[in-house]
Amino acid sequence: MEDASLRVEAIEKRFGSVPALNGVTMDAGPGITGLLGPNGAGKTTLLRMLATVLAPDSGTLQLLGLDPTRSAERVEIRRRLGYMPQEPGFYRSFTAFEFVDYVAILKEMTDRDERHREVRRVLDAVGLGDVSTRKVRALSGGMRQRLALAQALLRDPDLLVLDEPTAGLDPEQRLRFREIVSQLPHRPVVILSTHQTEDVTALCERVVVLAEGAIRFDGTPVELARTAEDRVWIREDRDDRAVLSWRMGDGRYRHIGDPPPGAALSPATIDDAYLLMVGGTADREGVAA
Amino acid sequence: MSQAARALGGLEGRRLLRHPLFLTGTGFVLIGTAYFVRSSLVEATVAWDDDAWTIGAGFTFLGLLAMIATNLAALRDRRAGAVEQHETLPVARASRTGGLLLGVGWPVAACALLFAPIWLFAASKTELSALDLLHAVDTLALIGTLGVLGVAIARWLPNPFLAPVAAWGLILTSPAEANSRWHALSPFASAESVDLAAWHLVYLFGLAICLAGAALLRDRAPRALVAVIAGFGVAGVAAGVMLVTACPGPGRCQI
Numbered sequence: 043m044e045d046a047s048l049r050v051e052a053i054e055k056r057f058g059s060v061p062a063l064n065g066v067t068m069d070a071g072p073g074i075t076g077l078l079g080p081n082g083a084g085k086t087t088l089l090r091m092l093a094t095v096l097a098p099d100s101g102t103l104q105l106l107g108l109d110p111t112r113s114a115e116r117v118e119i120r121r122r123l124g125y126m127p128q129e130p131g132f133y134r135s136f137t138a139f140e141f142v143d144y145v146a147i148l149k150e151m152t153d154r155d156e157r158h159r160e161v162r163r164v165l166d167a168v169g170l171g172d173v174s175t176r177k178v179r180a181l182s183g184g185m186r187q188r189l190a191l192a193q194a195l196l197r198d199p200d201l202l203v204l205d206e207p208t209a210g211l212d213p214e215q216r217l218r219f220r221e222i223v224s225q226l227p228h229r230p231v232v233i234l235s236t237h238q239t240e241d242v243t244a245l246c247e248r249v250v251v252l253a254e255g256a257i258r259f260d261g262t263p264v265e266l267a268r269t270a271e272d273r274v275w276i277r278e279d280r281d282d283r284a285v286l287s288w289r290m291g292d293g294r295y296r297h298i299g300d301p302p303p304g305a306a307l308s309p310a311t312i313d314d315a316y317l318l319m320v321g322g323t324a325d326r327e328g329v330a331a
Numbered sequence: 332m333s334q335a336a337r338a339l340g341g342l343e344g345r346r347l348l349r350h351p352l353f354l355t356g357t358g359f360v361l362i363g364t365a366y367f368v369r370s371s372l373v374e375a376t377v378a379w380d381d382d383a384w385t386i387g388a389g390f391t392f393l394g395l396l397a398m399i400a401t402n403l404a405a406l407r408d409r410r411a412g413a414v415e416q417h418e419t420l421p422v423a424r425a426s427r428t429g430g431l432l433l434g435v436g437w438p439v440a441a442c443a444l445l446f447a448p449i450w451l452f453a454a455s456k457t458e459l460s461a462l463d464l465l466h467a468v469d470t471l472a473l474i475g476t477l478g479v480l481g482v483a484i485a486r487w488l489p490n491p492f493l494a495p496v497a498a499w500g501l502i503l504t505s506p507a508e509a510n511s512r513w514h515a516l517s518p519f520a521s522a523e524s525v526d527l528a529a530w531h532l533v534y535l536f537g538l539a540i541c542l543a544g545a546a547l548l549r550d551r552a553p554r555a556l557v558a559v560i561a562g563f564g565v566a567g568v569a570a571g572v573m574l575v576t577a578c579p580g581p582g583r584c585q586i
Contacts, residue, residue: 093419120421131413144342148420148427152334 047071048092048201048231053101055087055255062087063098064255070231074223076246076263077235080320084255085235086128089205092233093125106200106231121150124199124230128206130190134179138170138189141178145193164192168222184215191222202232208241220244239312249312253320263312270310270318275301286317335422339430343404344437347478352400353438356393357445363389364449371456379453379463386449390442390470391519395498397438398477402494405431405485405546425550428486432543435478442474465528466521472535473518476542483542486549515578516571527577530570537567 048070055063063084079085090096091103094110106122108115133141142161151157165171168188173181181189191207204223208216216238223232224245236242242249243263251259251266259266275297280287284297298314301307347353363385371377405428408414417427446467453459481494505519514520518535522528544560 090415095415095418117421120419123419125416125419127416129412131408131411131416133407133411133413140342144339145417145420147335147338147342147430148417148422150335150421152338154338157338 049104051102053098055098061255066257068250068260072229072231073247074232074234074245076242076249077233078242078249078316079252083252085252086205089203089235092203094119122200124194124202126190126194126204126207132178132186136178137175139174142193146196149196160196164195168192184211187211198228200230202230204234206235208238239316243312251319258319266315267310267312270315272307274298274308274310274314275305276308333426336426336429340433343431343434347400347434347438348441350400352396356396359392360389360445377457379457379459387470394474394477397474398481398498399494401435401478401481402485403491405482406489406491409489425547425552428546428550431482432479435475438478439471439475443471462525462528469532472532476518476535476539479539479542483546486546512575512578515574530573534567534570534574537564537570540564541567
């Protein structure tokens with residue numbers, strides 16, 4: 043029986059003298075696992091390893107029960123992998139159909155009729171069926187993101203690695219993306235790297251928080267939110283004791299940290315927990331409030 | 332060659348035929364042909380050697396532009412920033428290169444189709460010899476060789492400005508008259524006897540196969556494939572030696 047899981051054990055990776063991953067250990071099975079972390083946390087490095095384009099300096103990696111360091115097994119993983127990089131490269135002079143068709147050939151779909159059926163299927167799935175004859179250069183940013191997702195969905199991959207797929211999408215497009223990913227037919231292993239905690243709440247059965255190359259949390263989104271329980275309070279003015287605080291729309295201040303006695307506690311969200319967890323390492327521009 | 336390479340060959344070939352540079356080259360051929368047709372209608376007699384040089388020049392420009400087009404196609408991954416993305420796919424880079432090399436066959440076939448009516452028209456106006464036919468095939472082989480050269484340059488020197496520089500270099504290093512036996516090795520050299528023209532044709536095939544091998548070698552292609560290519564390459568080298576030895580005897584080879 044095929045192993046539909048991935049296992050990462052004590053992975054380390056350095057780029058020159060800069061450590062990117064420090065002994066990361068995690069596993070994931072079928073379903074959507076969210077990977078949260080600030081910029082520079084090592085998310086993309088980890089995803090590039092899961093996408094078989096980067097080897098760890100030490101540690102072991104098993105993808106779908108196979109060892110990516112062995113050439114034959116790496117090819118087999120790639121047959122069952124869908125990868126959407128953070129900054130997908132597009133052939134701008136191709137039409138949407140031609141681009142996905144090209145990738146389909148690189149996914150070993152050599153039967154023309156079968157391949158074209160599959161290309162139309164994935165383009166329809168991401169809502170690009172009507173613009174399939176339009177040149178990539180004429181597509182909007184959101185459409186290009188969906189095109190990148192379409193190529194990753196070719197051949198119903200068992201392992202789907204998505205690196206910040208909702209970056210730059212407007213709210214409607216993000217909802218559409220969630221709909222597509224949540225309706226994947228055969229429950230592949232999906233690793234979804236994101237800055238958007240809302241996506242994690244909406245989609246993921248499990249969330250892993252990565253900061254400074256190490257795993258800070260591994261559990262369900264509810265468990266993540268629970269780590270900030272009793273550590274969120276609201277006041278009329280700013281409280282300097284808070285780790286982080288911000289002025290809300292109603293003029294009051296939301297604080298996270300160790301609350302003072304008698305503070306009016308507020309239910310914690312996944313955002314609060316995430317901000318507490320990554321603390322000063324977070325590049326707050328990347329964190330959805 | 333893998334099935335994926337063949338599928339890619341079809342896709343790349345069709346794209347090359349639609350490439351603006353290839354279409355521009357086709358325009359040069361049509362202009363050269365129009366000039367020949369005009370000459371044949373105005374003058375009482377026409378000679379292929381004397382009057383059809385404009386067609387040859389058109390095909391030569393087409394070949395040089397096809398070289399730049401194949402070079403750009405081979406650099407597409409890099410220009411789009413999609414190299415790593417495609418590394419995650421099961422089809423190896425060598426197959427992608429193989430697809431590009433097979434794709435070169437499409438412009439060559441298109442040029443053969445373009446050439447056929449020109450040849451038939453010329454045959455109706457003047458007597459054509461076996462040497463003329465060899466020169467025509469040599470021109471088609473030149474287009475294929477230049478196309479393959481474009482891919483090889485992209486694989487070894489991945490910079491989109493180098494193919495145009497190489498095209499200019501080929502033009503500038505091809506003197507108007509053959510004053511050195513080494514000039515017989517120019518892809519543009521034209522032998523003035525059937526035997527030497529045939530050797531030049533073999534030489535061009537060998538050169539194309541050597542260049543294809545060089546491109547595939549960069550991508551760590553299977554050794555067996557590289558060995559076969561090397562075998563054909565040896566034939567090309569032998570033909571080259573033959574040419575260098577025999578040219579430029581009096582009036583035997585021209586550029």
